[in-house]
Amino acid sequence: MTEFERLSAIEEIKQLKARYFRCMDTKDWAGMVDVYAPDAEADFRAESPDGFVKGAAQIVAYTRGSIATVTTVHHGHMPEITVLSADEAVGVWAMEDLLYWPEGEGITRADGTRISRLHGFGHYHETYRVHGGRWRIQTLRLTRLRVEVG
Amino acid sequence: MTEFERLSAIEEIKQLKARYFRCMDTKDWAGMVDVYAPDAEADFRAESPDGFVKGAAQIVAYTRGSIATVTTVHHGHMPEITVLSADEAVGVWAMEDLLYWPEGEGITRADGTRISRLHGFGHYHETYRVHGGRWRIQTLRLTRLRVEVG
Amino acid sequence: MTEFERLSAIEEIKQLKARYFRCMDTKDWAGMVDVYAPDAEADFRAESPDGFVKGAAQIVAYTRGSIATVTTVHHGHMPEITVLSADEAVGVWAMEDLLYWPEGEGITRADGTRISRLHGFGHYHETYRVHGGRWRIQTLRLTRLRVEVG
Numbered sequence: 342m343t344e345f346e347r348l349s350a351i352e353e354i355k356q357l358k359a360r361y362f363r364c365m366d367t368k369d370w371a372g373m374v375d376v377y378a379p380d381a382e383a384d385f386r387a388e389s390p391d392g393f394v395k396g397a398a399q400i401v402a403y404t405r406g407s408i409a410t411v412t413t414v415h416h417g418h419m420p421e422i423t424v425l426s427a428d429e430a431v432g433v434w435a436m437e438d439l440l441y442w443p444e445g446e447g448i449t450r451a452d453g454t455r456i457s458r459l460h461g462f463g464h465y466h467e468t469y470r471v472h473g474g475r476w477r478i479q480t481l482r483l484t485r486l487r488v489e490v491g
Numbered sequence: 492m493t494e495f496e497r498l499s500a501i502e503e504i505k506q507l508k509a510r511y512f513r514c515m516d517t518k519d520w521a522g523m524v525d526v527y528a529p530d531a532e533a534d535f536r537a538e539s540p541d542g543f544v545k546g547a548a549q550i551v552a553y554t555r556g557s558i559a560t561v562t563t564v565h566h567g568h569m570p571e572i573t574v575l576s577a578d579e580a581v582g583v584w585a586m587e588d589l590l591y592w593p594e595g596e597g598i599t600r601a602d603g604t605r606i607s608r609l610h611g612f613g614h615y616h617e618t619y620r621v622h623g624g625r626w627r628i629q630t631l632r633l634t635r636l637r638v639e640v641g
Numbered sequence: 642m643t644e645f646e647r648l649s650a651i652e653e654i655k656q657l658k659a660r661y662f663r664c665m666d667t668k669d670w671a672g673m674v675d676v677y678a679p680d681a682e683a684d685f686r687a688e689s690p691d692g693f694v695k696g697a698a699q700i701v702a703y704t705r706g707s708i709a710t711v712t713t714v715h716h717g718h719m720p721e722i723t724v725l726s727a728d729e730a731v732g733v734w735a736m737e738d739l740l741y742w743p744e745g746e747g748i749t750r751a752d753g754t755r756i757s758r759l760h761g762f763g764h765y766h767e768t769y770r771v772h773g774g775r776w777r778i779q780t781l782r783l784t785r786l787r788v789e790v791g
């Protein structure tokens with residue numbers, strides 16, 4: 342691929358990840374399915390032991406089950422995207438997320454603490470593939486620098 | 492337009508929005524006027540019922556009246572910019588803002604609460620036009636995911 | 642240089658700064674040396690009176706001495722990168738940082754207050770040069786909009 346095609350792919354992948362965040366925070370689940378490859382794999386085990394999910398529809402169902410009633414803010418920063426070929430790329434993103442559970446809801450963590458608010462920081466480690474003529478997330482793994490809860 | 496001109500326009504629009512944020516937070520009001528088209532429209536009604544303003548100078552006067560004495564931090568994230576033609580584009584940005592009013596100042600909200608600190612999250616929905624050979628913000632509308640006050 | 646080379650340089654500089662942040666927060670000190678030109682200068686005097694440091698290795702030693710045991714989150718936003726020639730560029734980045742000192746550690750500030758947590762906002766003002774075929778940070782200066790401590 343040409344250097345120009347490489348730059349164009351990087352911009353497309355940035356907009357792909359932007360849709361990922363916007364669909365998550367506006368609860369646009371149909372839009373969310375579309376950011377993943379059909380056979381995508383998401384690894385959220387930094388969050389929860391059962392957080393390894395396969396398949397675009399399954400990943401979105403998992404996400405929806407976790408945050409459908411939660412006000413969420415997810416932001417990505419500082420992408421390092423490497424295009425490997427015309428249909429393969431890898432990337433790292435810094436991230437920050439805020440979750441506000443509704444009154445009376447919340448989650449119980451492994452250590453027994455009950456939380457209704459979470460503010461976290463970490464990185465997404467991702468791979469991308471072209472499916473159906475568009476870049477999509479093929480694999481996603483979240484690592485954490487810090488999580489604050491309340 | 493060519494794919495190359497499209498990428499170039501996207502980068503210029505990103506830098507335009509970067510100037511918007513930098514001028515706001517460093518109180519560079521002259522620089523701020525320059526980011527808007529002369530007949531721009533800004534819709535901040537998610538913030539305040541009177542927040543619909545027309546005209547670059549009027550928008551900056553409105554902003555200045557709201558935050559001239561306030562320490563502000565505004566960050567934009569994850570742009571989705573679509574170039575429609577050589578002089579028209581649309582975009583969505585995730586955003587986060589922090590406002591710290593000086594001691595003794597602050598604002599009274601519609602529900603009567605007095606606040607001296609605000610931490611908000613949302614999206615800018617924007618259109619861009621080329622005026623005088625440069626991309627500028629033609630319309631801007633802010634929507635909110637969450638606002639925390641103190 | 643061509644407009645295309647300019648866009649390509651901007652993307653490379655964005656990924657350079659992304660490595661800067663990722664290496665800092667994951668404590669990858671070898672990677673961190675590599676983001677600076679050998680004769681780079683960093684001006685952190687907004688943080689500390691002794692914060693003017695020359696030389697890539699010295700800057701990283703200074704940073705390491707400041708935060709090796711501290712959980713840190715640094716994010717950059719909204720770059721305004723201007724490429725001046727094939728090997729010179731300037732840029733401004735908005736930034737946000739969080740520092741969490743371990744239990745029992747922390748720092749004493751000039752005014753005598755003891756802090757174990759810092760949340761700051763500001764801008765990086767930078768220049769870049771090509772050294773050894775890659776863009777690197779030549780000079781870096783941090784200015785602050787606001788610092789919250791706890």
